[in-house]
Amino acid sequence: DAGVIQSPRHEVTEMGQEVTLRCKPISGHDYLFWYRQTMMRGLELLIYFNNNVPIDDSGMPEDRFSAKMPNASFSTLKIQPSEPRDSAVYFCASSLGRSYNEQFFGPGTRLTVL
Amino acid sequence: GENVEQHPSTLSVQEGDSAVIKCTYSDSASNYFPWYKQELGKGPQLIIDIRSNVGEKKDQRIAVTLNKTAKHFSLHITETQPEDSAVYFCAAPGFFGNEKLTFGTGTRLTIIP
Numbered sequence: 073d074a075g076v077i078q079s080p081r082h083e084v085t086e087m088g089q090e091v092t093l094r095c096k097p098i099s100g101h102d103y104l105f106w107y108r109q110t111m112m113r114g115l116e117l118l119i120y121f122n123n124n125v126p127i128d129d130s131g132m133p134e135d136r137f138s139a140k141m142p143n144a145s146f147s148t149l150k151i152q153p154s155e156p157r158d159s160a161v162y163f164c165a166s167s168l169g170r171s172y173n174e175q176f177f178g179p180g181t182r183l184t185v186l
Numbered sequence: 187g188e189n190v191e192q193h194p195s196t197l198s199v200q201e202g203d204s205a206v207i208k209c210t211y212s213d214s215a216s217n218y219f220p221w222y223k224q225e226l227g228k229g230p231q232l233i234i235d236i237r238s239n240v241g242e243k244k245d246q247r248i249a250v251t252l253n254k255t256a257k258h259f260s261l262h263i264t265e266t267q268p269e270d271s272a273v274y275f276c277a278a279p280g281f282f283g284n285e286k287l288t289f290g291t292g293t294r295l296t297i298i299p
Contacts, residue, residue, distance in 0.1 A: 115289045172279040177229025
């Protein structure tokens with residue numbers, strides 16, 4: 073298996089632009105997670121899905137952030153408009169069976185907002 | 187929700203010595219405690235986990251111990267090697283709500299050759 077796939081790996085954009093991060097979970101996994109990692113705040117859970125349905129989005133910072141999972145093999149995290157404080161590494165992870173079973177993380181997307 | 191505290195934030199040990207990282211949690215209903223290792227430029231990866239029906243679990247040079255009464259668990263790495271240098275995260279699921287994992291703040295472990 074290829075593991076969790078994220079794209080792009082690096083994104084540099086200017087403040088106010090829309091940013092879309094993409095994730096393909098491991099085939100067969102029924103949970104998908106979006107995390108944000110910064111030096112100041114560590115690893116934060118933004119939102120997670122079970123069988124394509126959002127279960128908990130309490131970690132989404134504000135209305136500028138939105139996430140979708142249109143099918144079992146694809147999810148997006150969108151930031152519109154982006155701000156410099158959104159600069160971070162964004163990870164997607166997937167797991168099978170329970171929300172806290174072993175989570176397999178993707179390589180991350182390093183986002184820089186200028 | 188769950189509150190997980192992790193110490194120390196940084197740790198340097200001589201190659202061959204042991205390293206210990208400690209975590210405390212707040213939700214007494216938590217029953218699963220994983221440890222993840224994050225190497226530079228990569229996502230975290232599960233290295234060992236323990237469930238609350240056991241007090242200790244070993245896998246070669248790594249072990250995790252759990253004290254449910256005190257609500258703390260620890261990662262032990264023996265005979266450390268340069269490839270053990272990484273950031274280590276503990277985590278615990280809260281059961282008020284929907285069992286999502288809460289991660290500790292991480293420990294940057296450096297093995298000195």
